[in-house]
Amino acid sequence: MKKTRTLIYVIISIIVLSALLFILVNVNQNKKEADGTSEQIIESFEQVTDIQVFASENVTLTKKKQGWQVVDAENEVDTDKMESFLLAMEEMTGEAVEVDKKNVNLDFPKVTVSFADTEGNTQKISVGQMNGQGDRYYVEQLEKEKIYLVDRSSIETIPLKRTALLDTKILTISAEDVTGMEIDNGTEVIQLSKESPYSEKESLAHLSGWYMHEPYQNVYSVAFSKMQEMVVGIDKLEQVETVNGEGDYGFTDSDFSIEFSNGQKQEKLIVGDPAANNQYYVQIDGKQEVYKLPTKLLDPYSHQAYDMIDRFVHIVSLNVIDELSIKTPEDKVTYTMEHEETNAEEVKTTVFHEGEELNTESFRDGYKQLAGLTFDEAYNGEAVEEEPEVTITYLITDENNEITKNTIEFSSISDTHYAIMKNNNNQIDFTVQKDKLHQALEWMIQAES
Incomplete structure (x- = not known):
């Protein structure tokens, strides 16, 4: 029994010592990496006139009087991409570390970059794997026979293909100057524009600044997140490659196209058949x-x-409304608002009902329920002849000191839903649940009291 207990103690001691040894080795290795002072990787970069990248595709850059050029390039150089790469190489620094080349994939590197000057002097770097933290790469400077840890942001500017430094944008219209889009997806034509049918005051609550004019009968504000993706996406429409060869590629029978405009010209992108590697012919x-x-x-x-689209029935800031009237089968109530600009360039709003001042903050809380009311379904039925059960009217003095009136009418089409009509045009795009509208109106009444 005593021998068994002694053996257990010995085994536990060995395990503990092994763990401590492992920790000490790793701490020492990390210390070696951390203790390295930052060194310049490429020296006298301003003298470099030729750069060669040996990767999945060999890329050759040469410095001429007009600037850096990509040899055998099919497109113009993208100056922003080129400058980012050159600056990253010029300012690239690293911390020297002591590691075995084969342990960090530097015995047979997949990426090597050569820098040469007019006198034939050459400097080369090879790129290995990332470190454990994933924020730096192991990089060998071959002439110095030293290995460094280099920030990944510098290394990831290295062009692995010629196209990485070229202007591969398909459109000449940019995200900065686009003012309209028309998307034909085969089932509907969607027309988007920065042209607003509303006054500036009414548009304050429309965050994206873009409006959908088709396919619906009324105009609706486009959701900010969706519009941001589309606008930013314009400058990202870059080709993977230009296809050489004859063929239709599905363009004749295409059911997907996007037309971009900037007020002066239009460019229509036609999407054809799917291509390999999760791509499309365009x-x-x-x-x-x-x-x-x-x-x-x-x-x-x-x-x-x-x-x-934003699915709000009608959203407008309380700070711009002059009068709000709500008519139901039971009652009609009218609220009036007075607005005063404060020294902080904010608007102080006071709400009245039948000449009596209300608690504006309580009313504002109730009004949020009405302003945030969203519709539920598209309406594909016939025209509604019945008189509206609920009518909400907004009066606003616009920037030209003219009165703008918007009337929202709710007509019953079933036990559960209202059809929504705007400004007496009898054009119905959407429906809203009766319970949602009734609840929003109840919040308004509670806020008043």
Whole structure:
């Protein structure tokens, strides 16, 4: 029994010592990496005139009087991409570490970059694997025979293909100057524009600043997140490659196209058949070139109209309303508002009912329920002849000191839903649940009291 207990103690001691040894080795290794002072990787970069990248595709850059050029490039150089790469190489620093090359994939590196000057002097770096934290790469400077840890942001500017430094944008219209889009997805034509049918005061609550004019009969504000994806996505529409060869590529029978406009010109992107590697064939209408484009770049434009819009029945800031009237089968109530600009350039609003001042903050809480009321379904039924059960009217003095009136009418089409009509036009796009509207109105009444 005593021998067994002694053996157990010995085994436990060995395990503890092994664990301590493992910790000490790793701490020592980390200390070696952390203790390395930052060193410049490429010296006298301003003298470099030729750069070669040996990777999945060899990329050769040469410095001429007009600037850096990509040898055998099919497109113009993207100056922003080129400058980012050159600056990253010029400012690249690293911390020297003591590691075995084969342990960090530097015995047979997949990426090597050579820098040469006019006198034939050459400096080379090879890129290995990332460190354990995933924030730096192991990089060998071959002439110095030293290995460094280099920030990944510098290394990931290295072009592995010629196209990585070229202007591969398919459109000449940019995110900065686009003012309209028309998306034909085969089932509906969606027309988007920065042209607003509302006054500036009414538009304050429309965050994206974009409006959907088709396919619905009324105009609706586009949701900020969806519109942001589409606008930002314009500058990301870059080709993977130009396709050489004859063929239709599905353009004749295409059921997906996007037309972009900037007020002066239009460019229509036609999407054809799927290509390999999760890509699509695309073409600009009227041009011969055919490109391959990653599918994910088309995703922002692939939503249905209903999924793009803000679904508010009618949203407007309380701080711009002069009068709000609500008519129901039981009653009609009218609220008036007075607005005063404060020294902090904020608006102080006071609400009255029948000449009596209300608690504005309580009323504002109730009004949020009405302003945030959303519709539920698209309406595909016939015109509604019945008189509306509920009518809400907004009066606003616009920036031209003119009175703007918006009337929202709710007509019963079933036991559970109202059809929504705006400004007496009898054009119905959507419906709202009766319970949702009734609850919002109840909040208003409670807030008044």
